[in-house]
Ligand SMILES: O=C(O)C(=O)C[C@H](O)[C@H](O)CO
């Protein structure tokens with residue numbers, strides 16, 4: 001048996017913070033797992049170092065399911081983003097080790113490829129509709145088959161999804177939370193105009209996506225869905241906060257726009273009612289925040305019964321280790337829908353050398369044994385952790401709102 005003899009957490013900041021778990025077996029085989037929780041990074045680092053790693057030493061690295069159950073049930077305190085991100089990191093690292101020992105890429109261990117490649121969507125954004133369309137045309141020229149469109153809201157100094165850089169979006173931008181301002185009525189006016197312009201410029205052969213980022217009430221989301229229906233959106237994401245899964249029923253009653261939700265979900269219980277009542281079309285839970293490949297497969301299997309497809313979160317705060325794990329998952333599950341791909345900076349890519357690749361709107365995890373990704377520890381050591389927070393959001397009168 002490959003016995004776990006060592007595990008350590010590596011915190012690095014090649015442009016943004018990443019937390020990585022590296023597990024080592026007695027034969028020298030190592031595996032890596034992403035443990036990054038944006039804006040709360042050190043809590044997961046501590047959870048792993050202080051409470052998980054001591055329990056891993058001496059265990060059989062092949063027993064992925066048993067270790068998952070041990071960490072989930074054994075903590076007594078179940079679920080939550082910190083716990084589930086820590087479990088995910090262990091799970092990813094163990095799949096990586098199993099693949100390396102088998103001499104196979106992880107997707108082969110998950111049942112093999114169910115498709116030739118993984119369709120990804122890129123992020124087109126700009127302060128104005130014109131800038132956003134220009135960015136979207138650039139993505140279309142690069143071969144993207146699916147593009148998320150977000151633009152600034154006139155009268156608002158900043159808007160979610162609009163970045164300073166064309167390709168790299170970093171919302172965790174300050175060592176104390178930046179304060180944004182939000183107006184639902186102004187937002188609801190601009191988005192249909194954006195979609196009309198996007199269809200006019202890009203045509204109908206490209207999928208258009210949009211992220212509402214938890215800001216609307218269910219009935220406001222129903223209104224927006226209706227307004228966007230003529231432009232055939234691929235999905236509307238995070239229309240309303242999802243703590244109350246029932247809220248999506250009201251949106252569903254008013255629009256046929258497909259609904260996606262789940263990037264902040266951490267377990268199957270967050271999405272169970274949404275799936276079983278067929279209130280959504282895409283589940284956005286991803287490997288790092290939802291308990292690893294082992295747990296995400298369980299979520300996908302439940303979703304598949306109800307013809308709901310996957311659409312994993314893939315923003316830049318999910319490290320290339322998570323991206324690799326997500327691509328193995330995406331390639332193998334029968335009910336894959338789309339994968340988000342917000343590319344990492346060259347500094348990040350250098351710290352995490354990886355086998356995955358992009359061509360013609362599709363990605364592939366590559367055929368290196370394991371996850372096909374590693375961390376260059378020497379390079380990582382050159383980038384010290386830098387405290388960073390996600391923004392907070394207020395209405396124009398100062399009331400706190402969801403960011
Ligand atoms: O990529 C998306 O759809 C997001 O909503 C990005 C999130 O704001 C980001 O990952 C938060 O850390």
Ligand SMILES: [Mg+2]
Nearest residue numbers: 211237238263
């Ligand atoms: Mg989102």
